[in-house]
Amino acid sequence: MANLRILLKLSGEALTKGRARGIDIEAVERLVGEIRAVRDAGVEIAVVIGGGNIVRGGDFAATGVDRVAADQMGMLATVINALALQQALERQHIHTRVMSAVEIKQVCESYIRRRAVRHLEKGRVVVFAAGTGNPFFTTDSAASLRAVEIGAGLLLKATKVDGVYDADPGAKPGAARYERLTYDKVLHDHLEFMDATAIVMCRDHRIPIRIFNMNEPGALGRIVGGEPVGTLVSERAAEDVQ
Numbered sequence: 001m002a003n004l005r006i007l008l009k010l011s012g013e014a015l016t017k018g019r020a021r022g023i024d025i026e027a028v029e030r031l032v033g034e035i036r037a038v039r040d041a042g043v044e045i046a047v048v049i050g051g052g053n054i055v056r057g058g059d060f061a062a063t064g065v066d067r068v069a070a071d072q073m074g075m076l077a078t079v080i081n082a083l084a085l086q087q088a089l090e091r092q093h094i095h096t097r098v099m100s101a102v103e104i105k106q107v108c109e110s111y112i113r114r115r116a117v118r119h120l121e122k123g124r125v126v127v128f129a130a131g132t133g134n135p136f137f138t139t140d141s142a143a144s145l146r147a148v149e150i151g152a153g154l155l156l157k158a159t160k161v162d163g164v165y166d167a168d169p170g171a172k173p174g175a176a177r178y179e180r181l182t183y184d185k186v187l188h189d190h191l192e193f194m195d196a197t198a199i200v201m202c203r204d205h206r207i208p209i210r211i212f213n214m215n216e217p218g219a220l221g222r223i224v225g226g227e228p229v230g231t232l233v234s235e236r237a238a239e240d241v242q
Helices: 023-040 056-062 067-091 113-121 139-150 183-188 196-204 221-223
Strands: 003-012 046-047 096-100 125-129 154-159 181-184 209-212 232-233
Touching: 003 023, 003 139, 023 046, 023 067, 023 221, 046 067, 046 113, 046 139, 046 154, 056 067, 067 096, 067 125, 096 113, 113 125, 113 139, 125 139, 139 154, 154 221, 181 183, 181 196, 183 196, 209 221
Parallel strands: 003 046, 003 154, 046 125, 096 125, 154 209, 181 232
Antiparallel strands: 209 232
């Protein structure tokens, strides 16, 4: 696992433990345990986190709020989540840096690519906040962008299910889970586990994506150890990529 650099995409809901809103400390501590196990094995890990557990920009925009302002509120929500994750990591003596795409110098570092890479090289966990810093772009797009910028070898998309299915497994009990997919099939079949911008960016830069259930204990460690957990999206469906 050493010498691997990964980017982990977490939704804001990953911090809630099933609650509709807010931050559940127990949920955060469990995430920290998963991250720590991987980091202690020598893997360089960066995190992009969403803010839907506090404010979801699209939901506010649907009520008539200006879309740009709504998305900016969502960006600030991700900063709150990033700080919560940082505090939990540092309580476990894991050096962590929060880097925001929106400048908030009194709270955290501004995002600078070379500095982020240096933090990773020094063994620090880096949490990227505020998405891309621009409205109309999702945190999935931010995750793919940061993965490209830092030279990640793998993008991990944490979800509530154990991969990508050909139908909603909650509504269709017989839905089949894909073990592997190509980027083009994801786009062609509109398998919307990530937005198209994120998929295209990973495709163009040949960064494999693995979709997995973060609620499954030890899943993160098994993935970086080479086990075929969840669904792999890569250039070729049969490609054997961690």
